Amino acid sequence: xxxxxxxxxxxxxxxxxxxxxxxxxxxxxxxxxxxxxxxxxxxxxxxxxxxxxxxxxxxxxxxxxxxxxxxxxxxxxxxxxxxxxxxxxxxxxxxxxxxxxxxxxxxxxxxxxxxxxxxxxxxxxxxxxxxxxxxxxxxxxxxxxxxxxxxxxxxxxxxxxxxxxxxxxxxxxxxxxxxxxxxxxxxxxxxxxxxxxxxxxxxxxxxxxxxxxxxxxxxxxxxxxxxxxxxxxxxxxxxxxxxxxxxxxxxxxxxxxxxxxxxxx
Amino acid sequence: xxxxxxxxxxxxxxxxxxxxxxxxxxxxxxxxxxxxxxxxxxxxxxxxxxxxxxxxxxxxxxxxxxxxxxxxxxxxxxxxxxxxxxxxxxxxxxxxxxxxxxxxxxxxxxxxxxxxxxxxxxxxxxxxxxxxxxxxxxxxxxxxxxxxxxxxxxxxxxxxxxxxxxxxxxx
Numbered sequence: 001x002x003x004x005x006x007x008x009x010x011x012x013x014x015x016x017x018x019x020x021x022x023x024x025x026x027x028x029x030x031x032x033x034x035x036x037x038x039x040x041x042x043x044x045x046x047x048x049x050x051x052x053x054x055x056x057x058x059x060x061x062x063x064x065x066x067x068x069x070x071x072x073x074x075x076x077x078x079x080x081x082x083x084x085x086x087x088x089x090x091x092x093x094x095x096x097x098x099x100x101x102x103x104x105x106x107x108x109x110x111x112x113x114x115x116x117x118x119x120x121x122x123x124x125x126x127x128x129x130x131x132x133x134x135x136x137x138x139x140x141x142x143x144x145x146x147x148x149x150x151x152x153x154x155x156x157x158x159x160x161x162x163x164x165x166x167x168x169x170x171x172x173x174x175x176x177x178x179x180x181x182x183x184x185x186x187x188x189x190x191x192x193x194x195x196x197x198x199x200x201x202x203x204x205x206x207x208x209x210x211x212x213x214x215x216x217x218x219x220x221x222x223x224x225x226x227x228x229x230x231x232x233x234x235x236x237x238x239x240x241x242x243x244x245x246x247x248x249x250x251x252x253x254x255x256x257x258x259x260x261x262x263x264x265x
Numbered sequence: 266x267x268x269x270x271x272x273x274x275x276x277x278x279x280x281x282x283x284x285x286x287x288x289x290x291x292x293x294x295x296x297x298x299x300x301x302x303x304x305x306x307x308x309x310x311x312x313x314x315x316x317x318x319x320x321x322x323x324x325x326x327x328x329x330x331x332x333x334x335x336x337x338x339x340x341x342x343x344x345x346x347x348x349x350x351x352x353x354x355x356x357x358x359x360x361x362x363x364x365x366x367x368x369x370x371x372x373x374x375x376x377x378x379x380x381x382x383x384x385x386x387x388x389x390x391x392x393x394x395x396x397x398x399x400x401x402x403x404x405x406x407x408x409x410x411x412x413x414x415x416x417x418x419x420x421x422x423x424x425x426x427x428x429x430x431x432x433x434x435x436x
Contacts (some may be wrong), residue, residue, distance in 0.1 A: 046420070050412035057416065061326025063352070119386040135354035140321055142356055142436060145386060146411060152389045212387050 010039035025065030026093035032058030084257035096179040098246040105168035115148035121200040129197040159220025177225040299344040301361030313346025322416040376432040398423035
């Protein structure tokens with residue numbers, strides 16, 4: 001595939017393994033940050049605690065993945081250097097996780113689409129040819145399974161709940177659907193990683209994800225939006241093409257570390 | 266800690282005995298060994314000790330403190346060259362918590378974990394055997410939230426003694 005020259009210039013990937021670790025780690029770092037924005041603001045106390053707990057798990061997984069990314073890169077960058085001292089164009093998260101948190105229905109719908117993606121890909125990566133990645137996947141899958149139970153049960157409660165909750169979660173699903181397609185839009189890097197046995201075979205896992213999502217959406221009395229098939233030509237956070245929201249999120253997330261580099265407490 | 270001649274290198278059992286005194290900071294009735302965090306102890310012939318640990322949850326904020334506590338406890342016994350190494354696989358499970366430790370949890374007011382299940386990737390509204398209330402032993406309880414004050418605990422409610430209680434999550 002030829003990448004048009006209008007794309008933001010991104011440094012050539014050191015190699016595919018690093019690229020994979022950044023994609024996996026950045027998804028979790030950014031989504032964990034978005035979830036943490038609910039701390040003190042969730043509709044009920046139990047949800048405030050639940051969303052903060054899930055955020056903490058995702059940040060923990062991001063720590064493991066970005067630490068490994070730093071080791072693979074071999075330039076002396078640790079997980080903090082990668083989280084706090086890269087600019088938006090160097091982040092490899094999907095655009096789904098960058099979107100502002102919206103209302104509770106939007107947060108839950110986004111979380112459910114991501115959690116379903118997480119369980120199918122982590123389950124596959126337990127068999128990764130990378131021993132380090134396989135160990136992180138084995139550990140993270142146990143957490144992702146109760147994350148998807150939490151977000152999936154909320155999809156049923158909101159979709160099959162009041163008229164208001166149904167309307168809001170359907171609207172969220174409609175708005176999010178095209179961003180979810182990006183999760184499975186495999187590029188050349190993904191294809192090589194899948195062929196080598198290190199990374200997940202995204203096109204093959206798409207059917208499994210679809211089955212999980214369509215089952216829950218149907219039981220929640222919601223409607224699956226008109227399909228946007230994954231395409232390598234859609235804008236992709238995996239190649240550094242982000243929404244306008246990522247820069248704002250990073251400004252807030254990175255300001256303390258950048259204002260006081262090397263600070264310890 | 267019992268006095269030990271400084272010229273004798275410590276045995277594996279010496280180190281394990283020290284680790285029995287290192288408590289989990291968030292559940293201080295269980296030692297790091299009882300919790301199943303300590304996976305191995307390596308005694309280096311040239312001197313020095315490595316303790317192999319595994320985290321409970323990826324984001325457990327206590328893991329750094331636990332590592333510092335392990336190092337400090339072994340050094341306090343006059344043993345130098347302590348390192349702590351983290352291994353993720355096999356992933357930690359509450360099934361590694363033994364019967365004696367489960368009894369300690371219950372008397373501390375935390376319902377011990379049920380057997381961890383694997384199974385399907387997505388299990389919504391799954392049926393789970395009722396948890397026994399650690400205060401009144403009733404099984405007439407309900408799960409209020411899978412998420413509690415720490416990553417490892419969920420929140421339950423006892424309909425018999427009408428009290429909330431925490432349960433160590435089966436994981």
